[in-house]
Amino acid sequence: MKVKKYIAGNMSEAMKQIRAELGDEAVILNSKVTHKRGFIGLFRKKQFEVIAAVDPESSVSQIKYKEKPLMKQNTGSHIVNVSEKEKLNDDLIQKEILDLKKMVRELSKSTATISLEHYPTFIQSFLIILEKQGLSQNYIQAVANHLLEKWRTSGKEPEQTDVWNWGRDYLESLLAPLYKRVAKSKKYINLVGPTGVGKTTTLAKMAANAVIDKQQKVGFITTDTYRIAAIEQLKTYANLLNVPVEVIYNMDDFHEALDKFNDFDLIFIDTAGRNYREMQYIDELKKVIDFRKEIKTYLTISLTMKEEDIKAILEGFSSIEVDHFIFTKLDETTSYGSMLNIMMDSQKGAAYLTFGQDVPDDIEEASPKMIVNHLFEGKSK
Known part of the structure; x- marks a missing residue:
């Protein structure tokens, strides 16, 4: 990994230097504001000291240092994690909670797929599309129930177009309430x-x-x-x-x-x-x-x-x-x-x-x- 320190009058200039020498995939490791001594200690000039690095043999996604954000000001030469052990424990607890929620969610779902042969052919073709699209079995079952009810109460022999329109309208009706609760425009x-x-x-x-x-x-x-x-x-x-x-x-x-x-x-x-x-x-x-x-x-x-x-x-x-x-x-x-x-x-x-x-x-x-x-x-x- 190539690491280098840059000093510039402002952060924009420092970034231009880094980009020109290390390229777009450079990662900022640390930065701080320093002051250049002026005439007899007066008129001190602010400058930025930035440490950047790039790993020529690794993609950006593999560089662990990129987890540290660019800092405007730092009192030391590096960032100190005061409560690293406590934070690690908190992260582990949060992960266990998320894993437990995922397990409960998966167990609550039915793994059985819908038996299509119990439905008219036109309804079957509609449900097959939903399955291929990856719609949840719970929602496919709800659509199937709705279509079968519409079929039974129809005053005439339904056509494929009828089933198609019933199914699409029903899916839209499931989504419609989400758009009635749209928040007002914000700045x-x-x-x-x-x-x-x-x-x-x-x-x-x-x-x-x-x-x-x-x-x-x-x-x-x-x-x-x-x-x-x-x-x-x-x-x-x-x-x-x-x-x-x-x-x-x-x-x-x-x-x-x-x-x-x-x-x-x-x-x-x-x-x-x-x-x-x-x-x-x-x-x-x-x-x-x-x-x-x-x-x-x-x-x-x-x-x-x-x-x-x-x-x-x-x-x-x-x-x-x-x-x-x-x-x-x-x-x-x-x-x-x-x-x-x-x-x-x-x-x-x-x-x-x-x-x-x-x-x-x-x-x-x-x-x-x-x-x-x-x-x-x-x-x-």
Whole structure:
């Protein structure tokens, strides 16, 4: 691993030096503010001392040092973990609780699949699609019961189109209550979620629509100080949209940024992608962002993730109010059942769906009808 110290007049200059020499995958190990002695001890000039590293033989995801965030100021040459043993015990307890919840949830589910031969052929074909899409057996059974009741009370011999419409309408009716409880519009839009789900790109799409379509005054705040490339990506979008960016490192920075953006219409907050199944990262997030403010939090999830991993992440966020989901990478999968399962299990709606990298395109506001439509894309009625 190559480690080097940099000294610059400000953090931006230091980051440029690091990026030029070590590349985008460089990781900040530590930073602190120092003062250069001035004339006869007066007029001291503030400067930044930053230690950065890069491992040429390892991917970014394998570098353990990236777990330490960039710090604006530090009294020593390294960060000291005072209660490491206690914190480890707390983490183990939290993990055991999450594992127990998962076990109980799995035991409560029926492992038996529906016996399709008891249903008319048209109903069977509809249920088969739901099974292939990965919809939970509990919800498939509910759909099956509803369709059979509609079939029995129909005044005529039902056709496939009738069954199709009954089933789609019923699925929409399950999702509709989630959209009646949509919170009022808020000024601060916060995107959280694990690594690699496309939070920054999604945030840029939302901001672009606000700027271009609604002519709103928009600002960016980022807490993602773990990789230089992450900040540069957001700054690139900010330059294209002509909106300001504030990089924050702690709660004081967060409140200062809110003061600077006091007269703005919308503030979009980008957070670092972390393993949010671990409670320590949730705690870190709460030390940087004041969730007591007028903030709407979106949990950003890729549909390429395993459903059980998504549920574990959602359980990790139990101490933070998640308002809605944003499901990304719909173009990278053909299975959408998990999206409905997660929404109905948690009783939270999806605000947006994304399906590509183009900004400001490749994003759509979600609705029950649109979500159900994705289950049947490419299927004829």
